[in-house]
Amino acid sequence: MTINRHVQISVAAHSGDYSKEDEERARVFVREAAKCNPILILGGYWGLMKVVVDEAYGLGLKVVLMLPMEKESVDPPPGVISIRTGMEYRARSVPLARSGDVLVALGGEVGTMIEVLMAYAMGKPVVVLTGSNFSTDGLAASFPNGFDRRRTAPVNYVDDPIKAAQLACSGAGARLAGDWGGEDV
Amino acid sequence: MTINRHVQISVAAHSGDYSKEDEERARVFVREAAKCNPILILGGYWGLMKVVVDEAYGLGLKVVLMLPMEKESVDPPPGVISIRTGMEYRARSVPLARSGDVLVALGGEVGTMIEVLMAYAMGKPVVVLTGSNFSTDGLAASFPNGFDRRRTAPVNYVDDPIKAAQLACSGAGARLAGDWGGEDV
Amino acid sequence: MTINRHVQISVAAHSGDYSKEDEERARVFVREAAKCNPILILGGYWGLMKVVVDEAYGLGLKVVLMLPMEKESVDPPPGVISIRTGMEYRARSVPLARSGDVLVALGGEVGTMIEVLMAYAMGKPVVVLTGSNFSTDGLAASFPNGFDRRRTAPVNYVDDPIKAAQLACSGAGARLAGDWGGEDV
Amino acid sequence: MTINRHVQISVAAHSGDYSKEDEERARVFVREAAKCNPILILGGYWGLMKVVVDEAYGLGLKVVLMLPMEKESVDPPPGVISIRTGMEYRARSVPLARSGDVLVALGGEVGTMIEVLMAYAMGKPVVVLTGSNFSTDGLAASFPNGFDRRRTAPVNYVDDPIKAAQLACSGAGARLAGDWGGEDV
Numbered sequence: 065m066t067i068n069r070h071v072q073i074s075v076a077a078h079s080g081d082y083s084k085e086d087e088e089r090a091r092v093f094v095r096e097a098a099k100c101n102p103i104l105i106l107g108g109y110w111g112l113m114k115v116v117v118d119e120a121y122g123l124g125l126k127v128v129l130m131l132p133m134e135k136e137s138v139d140p141p142p143g144v145i146s147i148r149t150g151m152e153y154r155a156r157s158v159p160l161a162r163s164g165d166v167l168v169a170l171g172g173e174v175g176t177m178i179e180v181l182m183a184y185a186m187g188k189p190v191v192v193l194t195g196s197n198f199s200t201d202g203l204a205a206s207f208p209n210g211f212d213r214r215r216t217a218p219v220n221y222v223d224d225p226i227k228a229a230q231l232a233c234s235g236a237g238a239r240l241a242g243d244w245g246g247e248d249v
Numbered sequence: 250m251t252i253n254r255h256v257q258i259s260v261a262a263h264s265g266d267y268s269k270e271d272e273e274r275a276r277v278f279v280r281e282a283a284k285c286n287p288i289l290i291l292g293g294y295w296g297l298m299k300v301v302v303d304e305a306y307g308l309g310l311k312v313v314l315m316l317p318m319e320k321e322s323v324d325p326p327p328g329v330i331s332i333r334t335g336m337e338y339r340a341r342s343v344p345l346a347r348s349g350d351v352l353v354a355l356g357g358e359v360g361t362m363i364e365v366l367m368a369y370a371m372g373k374p375v376v377v378l379t380g381s382n383f384s385t386d387g388l389a390a391s392f393p394n395g396f397d398r399r400r401t402a403p404v405n406y407v408d409d410p411i412k413a414a415q416l417a418c419s420g421a422g423a424r425l426a427g428d429w430g431g432e433d434v
Numbered sequence: 435m436t437i438n439r440h441v442q443i444s445v446a447a448h449s450g451d452y453s454k455e456d457e458e459r460a461r462v463f464v465r466e467a468a469k470c471n472p473i474l475i476l477g478g479y480w481g482l483m484k485v486v487v488d489e490a491y492g493l494g495l496k497v498v499l500m501l502p503m504e505k506e507s508v509d510p511p512p513g514v515i516s517i518r519t520g521m522e523y524r525a526r527s528v529p530l531a532r533s534g535d536v537l538v539a540l541g542g543e544v545g546t547m548i549e550v551l552m553a554y555a556m557g558k559p560v561v562v563l564t565g566s567n568f569s570t571d572g573l574a575a576s577f578p579n580g581f582d583r584r585r586t587a588p589v590n591y592v593d594d595p596i597k598a599a600q601l602a603c604s605g606a607g608a609r610l611a612g613d614w615g616g617e618d619v
Numbered sequence: 620m621t622i623n624r625h626v627q628i629s630v631a632a633h634s635g636d637y638s639k640e641d642e643e644r645a646r647v648f649v650r651e652a653a654k655c656n657p658i659l660i661l662g663g664y665w666g667l668m669k670v671v672v673d674e675a676y677g678l679g680l681k682v683v684l685m686l687p688m689e690k691e692s693v694d695p696p697p698g699v700i701s702i703r704t705g706m707e708y709r710a711r712s713v714p715l716a717r718s719g720d721v722l723v724a725l726g727g728e729v730g731t732m733i734e735v736l737m738a739y740a741m742g743k744p745v746v747v748l749t750g751s752n753f754s755t756d757g758l759a760a761s762f763p764n765g766f767d768r769r770r771t772a773p774v775n776y777v778d779d780p781i782k783a784a785q786l787a788c789s790g791a792g793a794r795l796a797g798d799w800g801g802e803d804v
Contacts, residue, residue, distance in 0.1 A: 069697050070697055079433040103698075126698070126700065128700055132433065133503060133522055135433070143625055145683055145700070147702065150524070150717045151520060151521050151522070151525065152343070152347070153370070153434070154343050154346070154367050154520070155340060155343040158336075158337070158705050159705060159706075159714075162704075163701065163702045173397035173399060174434050175433060175434040178367060181359055181362060181366065182339050199396070205391075206390075206392075211384070212359040212384040248293065248296075249338070288513075290517075311496070311515065313498065318688060327439050327440055330442070331533065332500075333532040335532045335707035335709070335710050336706050336707070337688055337705035337706070339705070340706065343520050344517055344520060348518045449803040449804065478803065505803070522713070522717070524717075524741070525710060528707065528710040532707070543804050544736055544767040544771070545803060545804040547767070548733060551729055551732060552709050555730055572762075575761075576757065577761075582732070583754055584728060618663065618665075618689070618730060619708070619728050619729050
């Protein structure tokens with residue numbers, strides 16, 4: 065990584081309703097992450113993802129959306145890049161997870177969990193923000209040290225969104241070394 | 250489902266080494282499933298997946314492989330259909346999970362777990378064979394009733410491969426009603 | 435190719451209306467191709483593709499459908515395998531073109547033309563049946579020797595469906611040697 | 620389109636060697652297109668695509684690369700966004716073509732031609748720069764009014780890169796109205 069390179073952070077977050085506290089923690093995460101001027105990659109412009117996009121837009125960050133085919137016609141703020149993947153929800157999560165130097169989960173249900181596991185399977189560092197009101201909170205108890213016995217990537221559970229952002233910003237060193245994302249796991 | 254329709258069973262299984270017991274249980278599963286003359290869909294021809302393919306081939310079952318781009322040049326038995334997906338491991342798991350009327354996990358690590366969660370997220374019935382020597386065994390303890398709070402699909406944990414096959418054969422009634430696989434979860 | 439291996443033939447054909455003559459030629463193609471007991475891979479169960487599927491089903495051939503997300507809920511004859519790709523039309527054409535040892539175009543519009551060019555770009559032998567009432571007829575005049583200056587794969591124009599089938603059956607020798615489909619062209 | 624919305628221009632261009640004249644025309648295109656402050660979407664950072672990316676980077680434009688799995692580890696200038704699609708060449712062209720409000724072909728071989736036909740099939744306006752030294756020049760003679768008899772999208776052939784850029788910048792009005800990209804063509 066050269067000094068000028070921007071970290072690409074994949075952000076996994078819930079697609080539906082969220083609490084005031086979840087919203088505030090998502091905003092805190094973005095404001096802290098903005099300090100390393102990252103590129104944020106998200107899977108849509110609805111639910112808790114929309115909070116992240118709007119906060120990032122306000123801060124002038126580069127944001128890319130990997131839109132599933134079911135919802136390609138959303139209308140994000142100007143300058144936010146919309147990639148119309150032509151693929152269903154789970155398929156669009158693949159380039160989302162694969163394009164980040166690190167993946168951060170801000171809380172969500174099974175779709176978010178799948179993105180966490182995908183990133184791990186690809187050898188990407190993962191940061192899971194706990195203390196949310198979502199099912200992802202349960203990952204820390206079930207998989208404290210990684211999602212299988214291979215430990216293909218570091219998994220960090222933190223309940224502080226500032227710490228999550230700092231970990232994400234420092235995660236750029238773990239980029240894939242080559243064209244491949246590892247073995248079939 | 251008409252009387253003649255073949256159940257399409259997606260089979261998720263480990264890509265690497267396995268025990269003698271895991272192998273035997275996989276073969277028992279296939280022999281029992283053969284009674285409903287299903288179409289089996291797998292993600293490759295290596296590891297425990299190869300055991301399933303070879304057993305199914307010996308019984309004359311229709312088998313389709315969703316091959317990841319990293320390993321498209323495998324050479325399965327004649328008549329086994331090779332779909333070269335042109336996609337990496339996790340991406341090829343999407344049509345694998347999506348094409349089954351039901352998904353059965355015979356034991357595996359994070360790649361198998363992802364396929365289980367994908368099928369669930371798509372609203373497909375899932376059968377997880379426990380008592381293997383793989384990380385999927387842990388799912389029963391962590392997620393006894395489903396993988397998130399939405400319960401989008403039934404999840405069955407069984408430690409008997411005959412029972413797993415019977416559940417799979419009966420699972421065809423749960424096909425997707427339309428072109429969509431549900432909401433962003 | 436071993437003696438027992440089945441040729442996988444990707445069949446590109448029109449998605450909409452067709453003439454009686456186009457239908458008859460499609461059926462003649464399938465009947466002749468059946469002599470090498472191929473696996474047929476098609477992109478749907480509508481339009482001229484449906485004619486091919488029904489004829490192949492009647493002859494007991496193995497048939498796989500690469501269904502686009504827009505039309506995953508079609509109901510083909512029993513035993514015909516439905517792969518629900520979770521991808522839009524053009525994306526589902528990639529595994530269609532990639533999975534064949536050869537691609538045969540029985541006549542179609544731009545979607546069929548794209549599949550022809552994809553197969554060529556992947557280094558697959560292509561057979562285009564001319565004398566149809568479709569835009570693919572124009573390819574012979576525009577690109578008599580290949581679709582660009584690189585000649586990455588042989589392109590055969592024939593107006594006889596029997597000859598098209600014989601070429602397809604003999605085309606299995608040209609399989610990809612490895613996991614890759616060549617260069618970015 | 621609101622007044623502030625940035626046009627997303629998909630740029631298809633050759634992956635290999637190019638002439639000095641092709642390079643200069645590509646640069647002229649980018650400099651003129653920069654006047655509408657577009658987001659540029661390209662399929663890689665090699666060949667003539669690299670010229671476009673470097674010129675756009677110098678002008679401060681937002682650039683997104685849809686990288687094929689075979690070449691995901693390229694190292695573009697800082698701030699250029701790399702989407703690692705996890706898909707082979709032709710598959711990665713789908714989100715490339717689908718994400719643009721318009722697609723411009725600056726000259727290329729069959730890969731570029733496929734992207735042109737894909738965009739047309741998706742109902743996107745297409746601009747083909749002629750007078751290059753590439754096979755795309757032949758499209759104007761073969762398909763002067765569109766690539767099939769359906770005329771699903773406007774096709775513009777121009778030999779002036781300034782005019783090509785102006786057309787691209789004005790093409791944003793033709794966005795997809797909904798989540799779908801039209802019929803199976």
